[in-house]
Amino acid sequence: MRGVLVCLALLAHPALAGDGNLRPLETGVVAGRWAAVGRIDFGSDGFCTGTLIAPDVVLTAAHCLYDMTTGEPFAPSEVTFRAGWRDGRAEADRAVAMLLPHPGFQPGLDGDVEARRTQTSHDIGLIKLAEPILLPSITPAPTGSVPRGGDRVEIVSYAKDRSEAASLQDVCSVLGVEGRVAVLDCPVEFGASGSPVFRDTAYGSEVVSVISAKAEMNGRPVAIAVPIAGVVTGLMAELDRAARKAAPEVRMISGAGGGMGAGGAKFLRVGEAP
Template identity: 45%
Template sequence: MRRWVALSFALLTVATSALSQDAYLRSLETGVDARAWEAVGRLDIAGAGFCTGALIAPRLVLTAAHCLFDRKTKQRIDHKSVKFRAGWRNGRAGAYRNIRRAVVHPDYVYDGAVSPQRVRYDLALLELDRAIQNTTIVPFDTAPRPRRGDELGVVSYAKDRAEAPSLQETCSVLARQEGVLVTTCSVDFGSSGAPIFTFSNGVPQIVSVVSAKAQVEGNEVSLGTALGTPLALLQAELVAGKGVYQAPGIKRKTISASDRRRTTGAKFIKP
């Protein structure tokens, strides 16, 4: 049986009088149901687990940073072992792609402990080896983070729905705390990195990705990473040529001003 990448757990205090009963999860098993969501896909992690990701450009997939870390060693995994299966449904995908480069937020630390700091920076951007240029797989736009009370939706794979995604069309924002979005959206193991949407003018736009689940007044909620500045930073890092995998323990040697005068300016890798 396929394992899934675990969501982190946290206990969060949110000032709210009650949690509303939100819409149920609807499985997107047929082509008709899944038509608008083909840009959401399953990220298979080194053949051992999976997360959820979504296209925001023909070559860019947005997901959670912790999907790129090994739970046991707490080290980055080689993103070349990750596969993106756009629109994965019942053994088939609309497109299959490998990952060429991957960047995580520079302030993200995977240490096994859940905190607002960790959730706030739990964002990764993956560059595919080839663009997905398919008229049925249309990348999603992103939007500013929503306000408290705004309605949301989430599309995700999870432990009991690994072979087809599910849509929760109506959940809501409970709070925004220090760059963390607290929502009533239903998530489970494997939902890590799943896109959280608003539906302005009926068009889904990504406002967050699932990072963890927590409890509020004894009810399960989800924690999402805000986009905005963190996403812009990751996009800039890819433009700057970053995202090439380095095995743990390899360090870059810092070159002094005097060194630069004696060299061509190349950066050296120190084992």
């Protein structure tokens, strides 16, 4: 495990199609199970994969939230989430209100392998949608516990040359977990950033990690994933606090007059005169 990150590359921008046992999810019947997975578009600069884990929250990799050529974060207005994107059509398109990378993630550490190891362990981010997705055909994916060595897992991802439909890799195993890094025997290529890693349970599939990078172990290609257990809950709370802080404050003034209805309540935004 300690030699895994010798050749590690963050999958910041799509370049090559994924490798291995890829199965395109080209029909609605097949793709329906994975409708919470969608493409995250960054203007004309590229895309990543993300997963709806709450009606208005998408899980992805932290490095997807940065312009890797400048190291600067994308503006929310540059980002769109397309749930269930397939053949030029999404089950739901949503604009973005807020981006929240893990506070320990730092972009632009390409030259330092040890720094990259630490960076990878924090490569988790959340996206707050401007409007929730409330469709019966799209159920937010549940999140699960830490993956363990020997677990069978599945990866759902988009990538260049297969950007118009998600693909499924369903013959994957967790080779091991070291700290906040899991190593999978499924090879991945550029474009799989932020893809969910699912594990089947008696109650259905749950997301246990997100794809961050590709690497080599003993000369063979492997995928690097970041377990989300113990992290996503805190990030969700921080996202909620940030959203509340950013929202215009509203206060209520009660009164009996002015034709304001039975309760006489009037809502004012801060700065408005009563």
